[in-house]
Each structure stands twice: as structure tokens, then as C-alpha cells.
Amino acid sequence: MTDIVVPTLGESVTEATVGQWLKSAGDAVKKDEVLVELETDKVSVEVSASEDGVLSEIVAKEGDTVDIGALLGRLNANGAAKPAPAKEAPKAEAKAEPKAEPKAAEAKPAASSGGGASTDVKVPVMGESVAEGTIANFAKKVGESVKKDETIAEIETDKVALEVPAPADGVILEWLVKEGDSVTPGSVIARIGASGAAPAKAAEAPAKAEAPKAAAQPAATGDRPVSPSVRRISTEAGVSASDIPGTGRDGRATKADALAYVNQPKASASTMPDTAAKPPRETGPREERVRMTRLRQTIARRLKEAQDTAAMLTTFNDVDMSAIMDLRKQHQDAFVAKHGIKLGFMSFFVKACVNALKEVPAVNAEIDGQDVIYKNYYDIGVAVGTEKGLVVPVVRDADDLSLAGIEKAIAALGKKARDGDLTIGDMQGGTFTISNGGIYGSLMSTPILNPPQSGVLGMHRIEDKPIVRNGQIVIKPMMYLALSYDHRIVDGKEAVTFLVRVKEALEDPERMLLEV
The missing domain is CATH 3.30.559.10 (Chloramphenicol acetyltransferase-like domain)
Structure with missing residues (x-):
């Protein structure tokens, strides 16, 4: 049984309000899947599952005020097969379990590609109010050896460049993202295996990266429940929360969906070729087109927002x-x-x-x-x-x-x-x-x-x-x-x-x- 607790919320923030549970007790969850959203006086924080399993109990209800480290719920790590007894007799399940478990066990070594346990490389906390960054470059390639705390990637945020250290000694098995991809704190960007582990095939990484994009087609929020963070963002932006396309559970809009929606008109008005805006012009023989860095984009956006607000x-x-x-x-x-x-x-x-x-x-x-x-x-x-x-x-x-x-x-x-x-x-x-x-x-x-x-x-x-x-x-x-x-x-x-x-x-x- 694994406790789900309130994480560190940021500088000078000591408590939060439980905004919305995205999973119900008894639901099966995957590692890094968002379980609950917490609201602070500054930002909204998403709490993710630390491993695969079943959400066995919800302790803190929506609207409750919780301190850092407080118990939110419990996760049964061995509960993937828990719903089965309701459909089959215990004897039948006892026979079925040995068949199901080896498959899951085999999948992990395949992911680590070496037979040994792999270590996930997660995006570190980027700082207060920084919700995402862009993969600027990789310092290591798949198959290269790394030492613990050695820099393996650099993430560019709205404010500064952030170095990602290796959490353990080993070999880069695979990169789950590409340079230029947007990432959020806590998301897994790579896996490190023990020395001698075989790296994953290069073709597998794009497949994994493509699958979520294909599966996460947004659906209109409509009359579905709206989390406090989505409601706040939509109110401040002067848009209807029901218009925000959702990629969350049951088509609910997440905070990321809301931010993407309210920021989209500004970006699309000048960059999308299928709108009335003029498409990017062709460059001449003595011209060079260079994409603005994330810092420069943020400077431009914030200065314009200051004038507009x-x-x-x-x-x-x-x-x-x-x-x-x-x-x-x-x-x-x-x-x-x-x-x-x-x-x-x-x-x-x-x-x-x-x-x-x-x-x-x-x-x-x-x-x-x-x-x-x-x-x-x-x-x-x-x-x-x-x-x-x-x-x-x-x-x-x-x-x-x-x-x-x-x-x-x-x-x-x-x-x-x-x-x-x-x-x-x-x-x-x-x-x-x-x-x-x-x-x-x-x-x-x-x-x-x-x-x-x-x-x-x-x-x-x-x-x-x-x-x-x-x-x-x-x-x-x-x-x-x-x-x-x-x-x-x-x-x-x-x-x-x-x-x-x-x-x-x-x-x-x-x-x-x-x-x-």
C-alpha cells in the first residue's frame, strides 16, 4: 500500500485546497497519471501516481484544506487485478493471476531493455509559476554511460535554462522525448539502465511518443465538471469554461488544456496558415530564419501582456x-x-x-x-x-x-x-x-x-x-x-x-x- 501525500508546493506555500479528484476509489491508474489537483493561493498543483496500481482509498475530499505531507489517499500497487474477483470465483482468479502477472513482469524488462530495473529520469521542479519547459538539447545519446548527478539534458523555461542531472549511474536506455518538445515537472523524459543494459530500439521511442498524442484528442468540456483552476483561468481570460476542449478523464478540461486554450488565439493569429493571418513569408537568399528561444518568446509575450493589461x-x-x-x-x-x-x-x-x-x-x-x-x-x-x-x-x-x-x-x-x-x-x-x-x-x-x-x-x-x-x-x-x-x-x-x-x-x- 502506497500513501498519496501532499507534495512540496513552492516557496512560502504551506497549505492547499483539494480541487478535483480525477480518479475514483477502485479505479486502476498508471504511473505518472494525474490523480488529484490541488489549489494553492498561487498555482495549481497536480499530484500523480508514483506507480501502477489501484486507487484503493480517498482520504482528503474535494474542498478540504490540507498541509504539506498530509495524506490524500492510498494506492494499492498490487491491485491491478483487484476488480477481477467480482466477476470470477476466487479459485479461477488464483489460476488467472500467474498468467497475467508474468506478462506485466516481462514488459518492464522489455522497457528497460536489459533485464535489470531501469531508473526514470523526471523533469525537476522548475520553480514557482513555471508549469512547463522545452527540451533544449541532450548532453548524452542513447547507449552512452552516465554518472549520478551528471547533466544529461537541458530544459529551457520561460525564465532560465535548467539542467537535468542523472538520478543514478548507468546507461541511457532511451529518450522518451525529442529536442523541442514541451515537458512538465515530474514527467518522465528518459530511462537509465544498469551498465551493460541494451538500449531500446530507436524506432520504439517515436512510437511511444506518438501514441499519447493520438489518444489524447480533446473533447469539448460541455456540462462536465470544471476544476477550480480551469474556472479561474477561464474567468481571468474572459472565456467560457465549457468551450475549453478537454483531454482529462471523461473529457474534462485540465489546467494545461485551459492554459493552451486561452493562449492559443494569440499564437494562432500570427502563426496558423489556415486563418486569415498572413502565413510566414519566404526568406530571401541573404536572409536567415531563426526560431525565437523560449526566453525570447516569453519576453515578447510578457511585455505585450503588460501593455495590454x-x-x-x-x-x-x-x-x-x-x-x-x-x-x-x-x-x-x-x-x-x-x-x-x-x-x-x-x-x-x-x-x-x-x-x-x-x-x-x-x-x-x-x-x-x-x-x-x-x-x-x-x-x-x-x-x-x-x-x-x-x-x-x-x-x-x-x-x-x-x-x-x-x-x-x-x-x-x-x-x-x-x-x-x-x-x-x-x-x-x-x-x-x-x-x-x-x-x-x-x-x-x-x-x-x-x-x-x-x-x-x-x-x-x-x-x-x-x-x-x-x-x-x-x-x-x-x-x-x-x-x-x-x-x-x-x-x-x-x-x-x-x-x-x-x-x-x-x-x-x-x-x-x-x-x-
Whole structure:
């Protein structure tokens, strides 16, 4: 008997609500088949069977609140033949069982292709809110030997590239997916057998991959039960849940079906040749067509969603950088000698923004449905340009860090971004973003929000300009600042006040450091 328990649900999530059981007590299930869907305050989590068997008991009912590790139900691993006694006498079943069991036993060695037990390679958890990824490449081929924890594949998600390690020593028996395939956390992508095991025939893998696609033709949801996650997604997207084609049990729509359905119109409008949209044009002799990476596709989608969702507006101001530049020049050598890192501009901007966010909390908040969530912590995202695209790693609890602490955190995150070592955790949970276009020479811009945040500050290049001070024209190093904000939650007065407070803090850094 195997217990079905609530898995780890993600950072800061301690409980969930049982949304929908996709199997009933007594139903036969296959390994990795989804049994029940759990709803948290952030995401929907699917709990799958750990092995073949029969769902013998359901302990937690739909609507129950359960903690991590709580018992959801029980799975009888030897229950594949359990329904048989109702149809045949026990004696008959006793004779039948030996015939049925060897076939199942023979199938496993065939799958492992070596006579020994094989080890499944599963897609690891990709991080909060990341429901799928794309197989970017295989580091090992079928038949090659691998060591435990050796990287055998790379998965590209919306945010970062994720390495898949080998769970055990052995030989790659077969790949169950192809490069470019979409995969979800927990799905099996390969099998590893003991050294000396014969790999599966290359022709078998495509057959296995094709079978589910052919069998999973979606059926209209109609009047069938709708899970909470499907209902929430359809409501937020403004579509009817009954219109979503379902691939789940009895034709029910799953969360994946709902996400695919609500996202389909955006993709199909520009890519499907059988619609009114113009099909991809032919490339010329001096042109090259390259498919966008998943990260670039996500950047494009999220930036467009930000424009479509938020009432985005930008306000501008300029700041005299003389005081910051003089302070850096005066103390740079001592700062480097003590802290081992240079004193840059970004730490001052982070400090200035934190002070302003404390005074104007709406810029540090987010909209959640009909509610506003005010955040009493300051995790500042710092936009970093890489070869693969723009990423926004987060400096945690920036209000508790010194200037040196902020500089070190930014330098460490920047290095990880350039080396491709950023993790999902490095980019989650930001409350406000700073983007420095000035390092590329930008004079002025209107930065786009990083949802669900309500504000983003744009920095620009420093230029010597004539300004009037005390009736005299003087030359000062000036920088334009731009604050883009969500007008649904931040009023114009609040936005202007925020930007003025940033300007004042930068022009008089002593007051900022003294918090006066």
C-alpha cells in the first residue's frame, strides 16, 4: 500500500485546497497519471501516481484544506487485478493471476531493455509559476554511460535554462522525448539502465511518443465538471469554461488544456496558415530564419501582456548627479580597500528607490483581482541584458543592505546572468524594478512594467548640460529619470511624488543615508 501525500508546493506555500479528484476509489491508474489537483493561493498543483496500481482509498475530499505531507489517499500497487474477483470465483482468479502477472513482469524488462530495473529520469521542479519547459538539447545519446548527478539534458523555461542531472549511474536506455518538445515537472523524459543494459530500439521511442498524442484528442468540456483552476483561468481570460476542449478523464478540461486554450488565439493569429493571418513569408537568399528561444518568446509575450493589461503611464524628471559623482570620487579608494568592490551608481539608486517606496507604498504594491496587495518588504529587481535576452534578478531585502552589500549582490547576480547560472529563485518575487538603459547610451525611454509589479524606474546616460542655479547658468552632469507605473493603482500625484523623492535623495545623498 502506497500513501498519496501532499507534495512540496513552492516557496512560502504551506497549505492547499483539494480541487478535483480525477480518479475514483477502485479505479486502476498508471504511473505518472494525474490523480488529484490541488489549489494553492498561487498555482495549481497536480499530484500523480508514483506507480501502477489501484486507487484503493480517498482520504482528503474535494474542498478540504490540507498541509504539506498530509495524506490524500492510498494506492494499492498490487491491485491491478483487484476488480477481477467480482466477476470470477476466487479459485479461477488464483489460476488467472500467474498468467497475467508474468506478462506485466516481462514488459518492464522489455522497457528497460536489459533485464535489470531501469531508473526514470523526471523533469525537476522548475520553480514557482513555471508549469512547463522545452527540451533544449541532450548532453548524452542513447547507449552512452552516465554518472549520478551528471547533466544529461537541458530544459529551457520561460525564465532560465535548467539542467537535468542523472538520478543514478548507468546507461541511457532511451529518450522518451525529442529536442523541442514541451515537458512538465515530474514527467518522465528518459530511462537509465544498469551498465551493460541494451538500449531500446530507436524506432520504439517515436512510437511511444506518438501514441499519447493520438489518444489524447480533446473533447469539448460541455456540462462536465470544471476544476477550480480551469474556472479561474477561464474567468481571468474572459472565456467560457465549457468551450475549453478537454483531454482529462471523461473529457474534462485540465489546467494545461485551459492554459493552451486561452493562449492559443494569440499564437494562432500570427502563426496558423489556415486563418486569415498572413502565413510566414519566404526568406530571401541573404536572409536567415531563426526560431525565437523560449526566453525570447516569453519576453515578447510578457511585455505585450503588460501593455495590454496595465494602464501604463510614464512620468519624467531629471537629476543632478554632481553630489553622487563627487562622493564616489572622494571615497572610492577607501571603499574598494574596505569592501573589495567599487562603489557604483546603482546602489545609490536602489537606496533612493527603497526610501521613496516606503513613502509611496502603492508603487511597491500589486493588483490581485479586486484586491491590492501592499508589500512591506523591498526586493528590487535589476534588469540585466544578456546574450539570450533581458533578465531581471532580484536583490532581496534591499532596505537591510548597505551600499557595499547592494553592490556585491548586484555584481554576483550580474555574473550569474552573464554565465547563464541564474536560477528561478534568483528572479522571483521582485516588488519593483530598476532598468539602466544609460549603460547603452540611452538618453530617454519609457520602460515597460514587469508584471505584476506596479512600477519600474528607467535610468539613462549622464550628460553635461547648462542649467540655472541661483540665477546663474552652470554646467551640471544631468540624467533623465523615467517612472512607468500602473495607473490603475498608482495615481499621478503618487507617481510624481515618488520620482521627486528619488531625485531629492540622489541630489542630497547624505539626507538619504540619514533617512531624513
